Amino acid sequence: MSRFRVLVADDEPLARGIVVDLVAADADAEVVAECGDGESTRCAIRRERPDILFLDIEMPELDGLEVHESLDDEELPAVVYVTAYQRYAARAFDVAAIDYLVKPFSDERFATAFERAKQRVRERRLGALAEQVAQLAEELTTGSSEPAGEQRRRPLDRLSIKASSRSLIIPAEEIVWIESEDYYVRVHSAQGRHLLRASLDRLEERLDPTRFVRVHRRALVAVPEVREVVELFKGARAAVLSDGCRVRISRARWKAIQPVLLPTP
Helix, strand or coil, X not given: CCCEEEEEECCCHHHHHHHHHHHHCCCCEEEEEEECCHHHXXXXXXXXXXXXXXXXXXXXXXXXXXXXXXXXXXXXXXXXXXXXXXXXXXXXXXXXXXXXXXXXXXXHHHHHHHHHHHHHHHHHHHHHHHHHHHXXXXXXXXXXXXXXXXXXXXXXXXXXXXXXXXXXXXXXXHEEEEEEECCEEEEEECCEEEEECCCHHHHHHHXXXXXXXXXXXXXXXXXXXXXXXXXXXXXXXXXXXXXXXEEEEXXXXXXXXXXXXXXXX
16 A cells, blocks of 8 residues: 655644654654645645645634635645644534644654544545445446346435335435445435445436435435525535534535525525
8 A cells, every 4th residue: 555645734834844753653654745834725625635644723724624624625735733722623523623622732642643534535545446346346347138227227215224124215315414434425314324335426327316416526415405504604505404413515516416406596
């Protein structure tokens, strides 16, 4: 497996150097960029495509949270916040940070956060590989006399989910949203939340596209379950669903799905 590509962003050179040295001591990782302000951090993320980002919060131009919220899910690495302030912790985890290091931290605490980030990257890589294998297997085993394209045009009207010694049947109209969890998906429905061994890409193909839309790389939502669309920060948006969940909407997808989520007469 390839080495972990790491970007370190902190406006204090000494603090940034400490993190760089700790990362460099790991034989499985490499620092691909160092940044001292928010705008250069955002540019470096898009240029270098790091796996892991150690991100200070209080930086010039854009703070760390603004950098995080400005990125689409397709661009987002595993983020570990490194800051002197505890007060940002809740907001950091709201945007799905892997961990939150408060300065000064010990080498052991850093190692714990780094390992959590690396584990998330491993899971993403395994998930991507599993999706590729599943797609290849499907292509190799399609044996119906009916063309595969014809089969895919018939949307699934239910999902079967294995639960202990039984199989739970969830009608498509009871599904509120579906989120990707590496090489599984979590189905949120009127019957609760359930894990299913499947890829989000595959479900997007098989479910009714007039009912389900992909709002970002890791989530499908049922359009009838959307109660409102709220603005978050600098154009970022979230769909508020019937179960109370807020699901981020990718900026890259917004233009295409806006007429679906917010239809006008």
